[in-house]
Amino acid sequence: DAGVIQSPRHEVTEMGQEVTLRCKPISGHNSLFWYRQTMMRGLELLIYFNNNVPIDDSGMPEDRFSAKMPNASFSTLKIQPSEPRDSAVYFCASSPSGDSRFFGSGTQLSVL
Amino acid sequence: EDQVTQSPEALRLQEGESSSLNCSYTVSGLRGLFWYRQDPGKGPEFLFTLYSAGEEKEKERLKATLTKKESFLHITAPKPEDSATYLCAVQSFGNEKLTFGTGTRLTIIP
Numbered sequence: 001d002a003g004v005i006q007s008p009r010h011e012v013t014e015m016g017q018e019v020t021l022r023c024k025p026i027s028g029h030n031s032l033f034w035y036r037q038t039m040m041r042g043l044e045l046l047i048y049f050n051n052n053v054p055i056d057d058s059g060m061p062e063d064r065f066s067a068k069m070p071n072a073s074f075s076t077l078k079i080q081p082s083e084p085r086d087s088a089v090y091f092c093a094s095s096p097s098g099d100s101r102f103f104g105s106g107t108q109l110s111v112l
Numbered sequence: 113e114d115q116v117t118q119s120p121e122a123l124r125l126q127e128g129e130s131s132s133l134n135c136s137y138t139v140s141g142l143r144g145l146f147w148y149r150q151d152p153g154k155g156p157e158f159l160f161t162l163y164s165a166g167e168e169k170e171k172e173r174l175k176a177t178l179t180k181k182e183s184f185l186h187i188t189a190p191k192p193e194d195s196a197t198y199l200c201a202v203q204s205f206g207n208e209k210l211t212f213g214t215g216t217r218l219t220i221i222p
Contacts, residue, residue: 004155031208043156043199043212055208091155100146101210103155 004104006092012110018080021107024073025094033101034067034077035091043091049075082111114139114202118213125190126221133185133216135200145183146210147176148199156199190220 005024013019025032033048047057049069057067064083069075079086087110093101117136125131137145144163148156160169162178169176173194175186185198197217201210 033208042214043201045209048208050208059209093155100158100161101156102158105153105155 004092004094004102006090006104006107008107009105010108010110012112013082014112015083016081017111018078019082019086019109019111021077021090021092021109023075023077023092023104025075025092026096026102027073029094029096029102030072031095031097032069032075033093033095034075035093035103037089037091037106046077079109082109084111087111114204114209114211116200116202116211116213118198118200118216120216121214122217122219124219124221125187127191128189130186130188130190132187133198133218135183135185135213136181137183137200137202138181139202139204139211141205143203143205143207145178146201146203147183147185148201150197150199150215159198187218190218192220192222194218195220 007022031050034046035043037043046059047067048055052069065079067077089106089108091103091106093103095101115138119134144161146161147159149159150156160176165180167178173188177184197215199212199215201212203210
């Protein structure tokens with residue numbers, strides 16, 4: 001298995017632009033998580049899905065952030081409009097149960 | 113609200129010098145405590161899950177232990193390739209969310 005696949009690896013954009021991050025979870029995993037990592041706040045859970053249904057989005061910072069999971073093999077995290085304070089590494093993770101999470105390599109987002 | 117505190121923030125050891133990393137936690141009801149390793153530019157890599165006080169798990173030079181208030185990650189005779197940031201996280205019952213600590217950055221000097 002190729003593991004959790006995220007794209008792009010790096011994204012540089014200007015303030016106000018729309019940003020879409022993509023994730024392909026490990027086949028057979030029924031839970032998917034989006035995290036954000038910064039030096040100041042560490043790893044924070046933004047949202048998670050179970051069987052493609054959003055369960056808890058309380059970590060989504062504001063309405064500029066949205067996430068979808070149209071099927072079991074694909075999810076997106078969208079930021080519109082982007083702001084410099086959104087600069088961080090965004091990780092997607094999947095899990096076959098409620099236990100271990102398997103993380104992707106992340107997307108390094110820089111908003112100028 | 114679940115909380116996790118890791119110490120020290122950073123640790124430098126000579127190759128072969130054993131030590132321990134600490135993870136203190138407060139949680140309403142512990143479902144599991146997780147240890148991850150993170151290398152620069154990569155996502156966290158799962159190491160262990162501990163479920164109850166007294167439980168221990170081992171993997172190569174690493175051993176994780178758990179009490180009702182904290183967990184230790186013991187590293188025995190470390191090698192330079194053990195250099196990484198080690199993250200601890202807790203999960204409460206009835207909640208899929210993992211609450212992470214800010215990690216311990218471990219450097220092993222040859």
